[in-house]
Amino acid sequence: xxxILFPVLGPAGVTAWRLLFSSLMLIIIFxxxxxxxxxxxxxxxxxxxxxxxxxxxxxxYAIARVPLGxxxxxxxxxxxxxxxxxxxxxxxxxWLGLAVLGLSMLLxxxxxxxxxxxxxxxxALMAGCCWALYILFGRKxxxxxxxxxxxxxxxxxxxLLFPFGLxxxxxxxxxxxxxxxxFLVALLASAIPYGLDMIxxxxxxxxxxxxxxxxxxxxxxxxxxxxxxxxxxxxQWIAIAFIIASSIGSVLGISRKxxxxxx
Numbered sequence: 001x002x003x004i005l006f007p008v009l010g011p012a013g014v015t016a017w018r019l020l021f022s023s024l025m026l027i028i029i030f031x032x033x034x035x036x037x038x039x040x041x042x043x044x045x046x047x048x049x050x051x052x053x054x055x056x057x058x059x060x061y062a063i064a065r066v067p068l069g070x071x072x073x074x075x076x077x078x079x080x081x082x083x084x085x086x087x088x089x090x091x092x093x094x095w096l097g098l099a100v101l102g103l104s105m106l107l108x109x110x111x112x113x114x115x116x117x118x119x120x121x122x123x124a125l126m127a128g129c130c131w132a133l134y135i136l137f138g139r140k141x142x143x144x145x146x147x148x149x150x151x152x153x154x155x156x157x158x159x160l161l162f163p164f165g166l167x168x169x170x171x172x173x174x175x176x177x178x179x180x181x182x183f184l185v186a187l188l189a190s191a192i193p194y195g196l197d198m199i200x201x202x203x204x205x206x207x208x209x210x211x212x213x214x215x216x217x218x219x220x221x222x223x224x225x226x227x228x229x230x231x232x233x234x235x236q237w238i239a240i241a242f243i244i245a246s247s248i249g250s251v252l253g254i255s256r257k258x259x260x261x262x263x
Contacts, residue, residue, distance in 0.1 A: 002185045003063055003228055008178065009169045011060035016165025017173070017182040019053060019158035022190030023151060029195060032148035041149070044141040049153030051137055052194070053161050055130035058123050065120025067230040069221020070106055073240045074121060076217060077103055078128030080246060082135050095249040102242030105235070139201040150198040154190070217244060 002014050009017070037045065062071040077099065084096045107121065141149040166173050217240045224230035232240070 001181060001227075002060060002189065003068065005178065005181060005185070006060070006064050008172060008175075009165075009182075011064050012057065012161075012165040012167075013169030013173055014165075014182065014185065015053075015057045015060050016158070016162040016169075017179075018186045018190055019056060019154055020162055021183050021186030022194065023155035023158045025187065025191040026151035026154060026195055029191075030148040030151045032151045035146065035148060037145060037152065041141065041145040044137055044144060045149050045153045046156065048134065048137040048141045048149060049155075049157040051130050051133035052150075052154055053157030055127050055134050056190070057161065058127035058130060062120050062123035062127055065117040066124065067221070067232055068224035068228065069217050069230070069232050069240060070116065070236060071120070071124040071127075072220035073217035073243045074103060074106060074124035075128040075131055076243055076247065077125065078131035078133075079135060080243070081128075082132045091249075095246045098242050098249070099246035102239045102246065105239035105242065135201070138197060142198050142202045147195070147198040150194050154194065 002018065005014050059071065059075060062075070080096070080099045084092055106116070107118075138150075141153070172178070221230075221232050221237075221240065225232070
């Protein structure tokens with residue numbers, strides 16, 4: 001839905017409204033005014049907010065240039081890195097190598113990927129880096145301050161990015177006919193998932209949370225095909241499958257490790 005709005009608002013305009021609407025919804029849900037923010041929590045709330053905001057902005061710039069499924073697969077490199085840097089076993093590095101192979105197959109140096117925009121791929125990779133920081137800072141701040149951190153962090157970054165979105169999109173940002181669609185994007189893409197993330201992060205190890213995202217490229221590619229009429233070649237599907245296999249292998253390895261430690 002966000003990508004359909006790009007021709008009118010651009011990625012920056014959609015990101016600005018999405019973050020603002022979702023932060024207001026999260027403020028209503030978590031009521032951050034009930035719990036004062038301690039001084040040591042502010043640093044992580046700000047870092048979390050910046051990671052969240054630029055993760056959204058860079059990802060939208062990515063899918064404006066490359067198919068949705070491919071962008072999500074590349075962005076998944078962030079959570080994979082979080083999982084791998086938390087591990088020291090040989091099998092973990094095998095899964096990492098599989099992810100690197102899949103990512104390399106998506107680079108536009110191959111004939112099958114000659115139509116992929118390298119700038120779009122770079123945006124997706126940068127969004128993946130922000131996703132990794134989102135996981136790390138999100139887990140830290142949720143432990144220190146609790147779920148209301150997501151409301152505070154997202155509101156701060158939305159206030160900083162909104163002027164940029166307005167500068168990019170202009171007065172069309174306030175078109176009444178667009179606002180209901182943007183509100184729905186904010187609800188489905190930010191408010192609900194980020195709220196659930198903030199509840200889940202303190203209860204799960206960072207590497208487990210990271211690898212539970214493994215099927216997202218499949219759903220993204222299918223959604224892109226069904227809604228946006230985007231196509232993914234067989235070669236690109238194989239690359240995405242390698243990345244997904246890497247994530248699944250990582251989470252299975254982590255589960256086995258947990259069972260051994262419990263014994």
